[in-house]
Amino acid sequence: MKKIALLAVVALSIICCEKEEVWPFFQTWKGPQNYGQVHAIRNGEIWEASASGHFFSTSDPHHCAISFTAFYPDSILSVVAESFGFSNVPVAVGSYKIHLSEVLSPAWYDSLRCLYVLKHDDVVITEYRPDPNVESNRVWVDAIDTVAGTISGRFDVTLLKDPDDTRTKFPRTIRFQNGTFTARHWP
Amino acid sequence: MKSLTMDGFVKVLENSVNFAFENSDIPNKRVRFRWVVYNPEYALTSSIETLLANFRSDQNVDEMLNTDYRADLGLFISGRTYSNAYGISDIRQFEDPGTSHRHAVVSFRAMLAPRWTLAHELTHLLGADHNWCDNVPCNTCFPPTCNERNYCNHGYRFDAGELERKTIHAIINSNGLVRILHFSNPNVDFLGEPTGVYGDEPAYNAQIIRNTGCPVSAYVASPEVKAMISGPPKLCGGINGAFSETIYYANILQPAQGFPGQPPYTVSWWWNETGVFTYQAPDELLGTGNQITLTDVPACNYFTLHIRVRSDDGLYFTASKLIFTGLCEECQEERVVKTDDLLSGVRAIKVFPNPTSGEFTVEFHTEGEPDDALIFISSMDGKIRYDLGRRLISKGVNRILLDLKDLPNGLYNVHFVGARQNFTAPVTLQKSKP
Numbered sequence: 001m002k003k004i005a006l007l008a009v010v011a012l013s014i015i016c017c018e019k020e021e022v023w024p025f026f027q028t029w030k031g032p033q034n035y036g037q038v039h040a041i042r043n044g045e046i047w048e049a050s051a052s053g054h055f056f057s058t059s060d061p062h063h064c065a066i067s068f069t070a071f072y073p074d075s076i077l078s079v080v081a082e083s084f085g086f087s088n089v090p091v092a093v094g095s096y097k098i099h100l101s102e103v104l105s106p107a108w109y110d111s112l113r114c115l116y117v118l119k120h121d122d123v124v125i126t127e128y129r130p131d132p133n134v135e136s137n138r139v140w141v142d143a144i145d146t147v148a149g150t151i152s153g154r155f156d157v158t159l160l161k162d163p164d165d166t167r168t169k170f171p172r173t174i175r176f177q178n179g180t181f182t183a184r185h186w187p
Numbered sequence: 188m189k190s191l192t193m194d195g196f197v198k199v200l201e202n203s204v205n206f207a208f209e210n211s212d213i214p215n216k217r218v219r220f221r222w223v224v225y226n227p228e229y230a231l232t233s234s235i236e237t238l239l240a241n242f243r244s245d246q247n248v249d250e251m252l253n254t255d256y257r258a259d260l261g262l263f264i265s266g267r268t269y270s271n272a273y274g275i276s277d278i279r280q281f282e283d284p285g286t287s288h289r290h291a292v293v294s295f296r297a298m299l300a301p302r303w304t305l306a307h308e309l310t311h312l313l314g315a316d317h318n319w320c321d322n323v324p325c326n327t328c329f330p331p332t333c334n335e336r337n338y339c340n341h342g343y344r345f346d347a348g349e350l351e352r353k354t355i356h357a358i359i360n361s362n363g364l365v366r367i368l369h370f371s372n373p374n375v376d377f378l379g380e381p382t383g384v385y386g387d388e389p390a391y392n393a394q395i396i397r398n399t400g401c402p403v404s405a406y407v408a409s410p411e412v413k414a415m416i417s418g419p420p421k422l423c424g425g426i427n428g429a430f431s432e433t434i435y436y437a438n439i440l441q442p443a444q445g446f447p448g449q450p451p452y453t454v455s456w457w458w459n460e461t462g463v464f465t466y467q468a469p470d471e472l473l474g475t476g477n478q479i480t481l482t483d484v485p486a487c488n489y490f491t492l493h494i495r496v497r498s499d500d501g502l503y504f505t506a507s508k509l510i511f512t513g514l515c516e517e518c519q520e521e522r523v524v525k526t527d528d529l530l531s532g533v534r535a536i537k538v539f540p541n542p543t544s545g546e547f548t549v550e551f552h553t554e555g556e557p558d559d560a561l562i563f564i565s566s567m568d569g570k571i572r573y574d575l576g577r578r579l580i581s582k583g584v585n586r587i588l589l590d591l592k593d594l595p596n597g598l599y600n601v602h603f604v605g606a607r608q609n610f611t612a613p614v615t616l617q618k619s620k621p
Contacts, residue, residue, distance in 0.1 A: 035270070052270045054234075054270075065234055065237075067234050067270060067271070069270070069271045079358055080271050080272065083234065083236045083271065085234045085236070085237070087234060087237050113237070115234075115236055115237050115240055117236045119236075119275075120317060121272075121317060121358055122272050122273070122274050122275045122276055122307070122308065122311075123275075123276060123277075123278045123311055123316070123317065124236070124239065124275065124276070124277055124278070127236075127240060164287065167280060186270040
């Protein structure tokens, strides 16, 4: 009986030792920097992408959107691998808290929000939204040049993978630290 | 000039997808579009990724899809342009056949030719996927997901007619490269080249769409009963095309429980050359049942195939299909009997430029006596788009200038039908973006 109990414990410990499979992020190319660039530390590694801004909305001239895009490498076709961005960013120098709700809602539409998407060109592979348990998720607008049509700033944000995505095994959490960007208006 | 109504425009969009189904041998699937103006606050300021996320989570959209319109899929047609995409879509997964992947966004400016983005995004929702890493060409392998998606559902890039061709799900760049209105299918050719491939890295999106069409159409039961006839839009084909027995099927989309038009159904098959059916002429009745086999060519040039369906609760409904027979051998023989003119030895046929933005020249050489030939241009569904009437064909080199500028982009056939000889020349219309 003692032997059986011992075997059961061993089997259990072997199961517990199995590591959850985690896929690496895609190898990416930062893309053309014609409309801006972004640098950050993503989960401890350098991350770079191209940036662009979307200002001058006639319906909401006091807010803008900032988009970051990274591409699959060695691609002659510029196939998009990652899209990341902030929407509803006030067009004014300041420090702004990112809306933390995990659930998309009418309140979310009116807030400063962010979304990180792993893609294959136009197909969504998985999405990440701000971690509601991280109060420090912020974007800083440091400079606005209305003549050149550029906006510069920083960000620090932790995101969680879409809980409905059980298919992919990309990391459940992404932390962007020391993010800096300059984005020019994309016409 | 009469302007196109929104209903008419949506019909064009609908047809673009259904023509692609027809072109790709997806015989019993059709899409039906309903449109509504919807202008949520989030549509104006969002990136295309955020717009899709919002659209997907919008409860008003769910209510519209599930209750108001009883639609299986939701497409947001955005009037905006985006810096990195013309559209975005979820993709239906084999292992996740629920309704969670039913939303897509398409930018207004890229819905139709030359990119066919609407058909592209819509059929991602049916499981169709991009071309394989080796066939893009680019280093888009992202193991392990790339290898895990080892299904047949991939687009295809190939060479045909001295140009690189891409099916609807082959990746193209943002510089306006064109796709053909085909889903990948190893059994369907385009200018003599197969539009898909079997093997370790198959490209056969037509197969995945055939498989997923029914489960996707079951997402939401429709309140309306609808009948369709599936089968080829033309009999025979090519020069001196031989006829072979051809089967047509009656496809009936059942309404939700409680709505009129419940099964079982009784189907009768009819034909005539006018397209107007009174069900009184016994010689127009072909038979009954869910399918009919045509054993000969009923009429030359065109005829209408028609079904009349009676549901168990007494509702009658119909469907018609215009079928082109102009290239059948039987019909060509009929012309020879009617005329003594000669046009023989047509050779060295050239079409240039091809693709064309509108005007193009067909050049050919004949050795026979002068003749007049019937010239018309048809689209790939067999419909005549231009009837140019009769033109004199001289002995020697002939050059005929034609213009497709009023037609939408796509592949067309130019038909020359003379007394003894006729030929068909394919031409691709690619008008540049305004």
